[in-house]
Amino acid sequence: MSWPPIRAELAGIEPYGAPQLDVPVQLNVNENPYGPSEACLDDIASSVREAARTLNRYPDREFVELRAGLAAYLTRDSGDAPITPEMVWAANGSNEVMLQLLQAFGGPGRTAVSFAPTYSMYPEYARDTNTEWVAGTRESDFSLDLEKARALIEEVRPSVVLLPSPNNPTGTALDPASIGALSAAVGDTGILVVDEAYGEFRRAGVPSALESLATHRNLVVTRTMSKAFAGAGLRLGYVAADPAICDAIRVVRLPYHLSAVTQATALAALRHTDELLGNVDALRAERDATVSWLREQGFTVAESDANYALFGMFPDRQAVWQGLLEHGVLIRETGPDGWLRVSIGTPAEMDAFKKALLEVTAR
Incomplete structure (x- = not known):
């Protein structure tokens, strides 16, 4: 018998994670290139x-104060119906939120569905909770x-349908009409999760x-x-849903899963919402300019509503990634074969990316 006695389906699997390399221009994990101000710090x-x-x-x-702050923030995008604190739950990054959702609503004898290409962690959430995985x-x-x-x-x-909007790694936004139709298709036997990790973009x-x-x-x-x-270094993800769904998540959460330090930091960040989101418009403009530039060079680029662009096609994308x-x-070697993904950075970082890409591809 091999050691350690890990579950058979986990044996030999490498843990998830993008390369962490110390290079001058890091455009591979969709981080915001603009840090908080001195006042926020x-x-x-x-x-x-x-x-x-x-x-x-x-x-x-129960992080009552933080849930109230997040509810107030989310209400900006909720239309005529305000989000209340009882409709909000948070955890250590949206990754933990997703895992908690699969723990509460997935499990043996239940199925999770998404549509590929999509976020590569989704099948891992299903695997880790013994939920059957089906990808359209x-x-x-x-x-x-x-x-x-x-x-x-x-x-x-x-039992669970996972739909990111914008989709990762493609950047494609979900057609709003699909939410009502797919919610009706799921019915009362499951939940429809729309992952808006990049929603502000x-x-x-x-x-x-x-x-x-x-x-x-x-x-x-x-x-x-x-x-x-x-x-990104804060690790705070959150969910808005019917209060009954939030209560179901509370059943599977670990005790005191959000530290006092995390709660304090997140509340301070929320007090500086306008400042921290102040660069979103600039990043959107830089994204659109990058997409246009890539297309002008002859690359195929997916439509993007996120802070990244998926582009190709490359006979040997690994060689292009290595050359960059x-x-x-x-950048990131991810998505379907032949495609690469670049996060949107500062103008100087994007200029460095463009110059390197032209040299590597001899354009």
């Missing part, structure tokens, strides 16, 4: 110091064919799924502070 530091006074005590396991496919432009999607859901009868006129929460009780919308909020790395530019 001072607020975080003083808030954490205050929280440290009671580190000998457990934190508020997207169209050639990475959009979702509503009739095909509905047919798969009606055939499989999943969507283009003008693209609504948030938060607007549909009031009319679809099986709808769950997830967000994160890692991207638009420039809080040798020029000090790190």
